[in-house]
Amino acid sequence: MARLSKQQQAEIRLKIINTAVELFTENGFETTSMKQIARAAGIGDATIYKYFANKDKLIYGYYGLIATKTTEQFLAEDDLSEYSLQEKFQLLIDIYLNNFLPNREFVCDSINMIMQSPSILFKDVAPVREEFVDLIANLLNDAEQAGEIAQSPFTDATAKLANDYLLAVLLYWVNDDSEEFSNTTQMVDMSLELGVEILRSGIVSKATDLVSFFVKAHLFRFMGSGFLNKLIMKKSFGL
Template sequence: MRITKSQTEKNRRQVIQTAVDLMTSQGFEGTTMKQIARAADLGDATIYKYFPSKEKLVLAYFEQAVADALVQIGKTKGLASFSLQERMQLLIDALLEQFLADREFVALAHKLVAGAPLLLMGEDLPGKTLLKQAFADMLEQAEEKGEIAACGFKPSLAALLADSVYAITAYWLRDDSDEFANTTQMVDLSLDLLVLALHSGIVNKALDLGGFLLRSQLTRLLRDGNGLLDLLKLARSGLARGAA
């Protein structure tokens, strides 16, 4: 019997959530596709129509989380009047909210993704295409509204911002401050710094001179976390003085 598109999507989500629950309690290696299929009330072979492997299932979780976060922010009242910084903040907050209920699983999955360095630097990061498009749209709207200086590097910057979301997630997973206050402060400072740089036009030169280096250093800083908040405060202070 042919199943409807809505039933297919329902089954897909059920498989993902079942995998999240089982892997959280049993670990990635301790969970089999057969266990996931049976717990999700699917046939042992049917699950492979949705996901060819456990690895693909883990990546699909992040794709779904990004898609759901974008749907969530799209329903925000008055979104059209939000500034660039507010829009970016809203997206990051919505995504971390998606991750919060499954934080233990996200930590497990992050280790799996981090174990594949080529994946981290490529286009195959789960949800990256959706994130890139979302950030590119935000930058385009901000440019049209005169919030930022005209720039011809929006695709490159959108890709960098998409990469930074994964680095922010890594930082958040290690954050043991009350209500993740350090993550909140780090994101606020980072976005404030970025918007200041975009408004001044300095990012044009930064990306032309070393976009790859910038991405590598950002990823390293967010992964290690050492002195990151102090560095962001210093950079923001310098840019603010330059813009005064």
């Protein structure tokens, strides 16, 4: 039997994920078996395990697929360099949620399941949660170089925080029953404006400088008074 190419493997993997999402939505996660998914996808009962070890991995695969698709679509956008930082974040969120929209029922059910049993997918979801960190870090670096936001020594930490913000938006969206998700739109508009304004102000760096100043000032004062040495001696030797 000829060995499958990477493209063929990717197509089979995609078919398995899409089939699983359909069956999970129709029949429920618990009542759907790996064998049912394999047969509905037109592959062997044992073949499916070469791609996914269990149903939990299939859910992880779906979210990973959406994250990759979102990143590719975002980077393929025309005239992206002409967008402001806020517009770029808005675009990223719009693409992200739109990719979930066709399977919103499954997304709601799977997220509720994860939230009820956070340990079930914690290890596997972690890489998906970090999918956008590098992309966001690049957006922040570009904005800093363009003078759009203040320079910060904590760009990587800010990128991780912004990445978690995307997850928070998703959680808000799955629980939004307003017409055309207007509440989500309003929440994103206000929070993005506030977030970008904070980055422009440089308050993150200023707060860090302030903390650093107090730490150093008090540290030197304690060292000068001999308090720190006495504390070390007491902790080390019980003096």
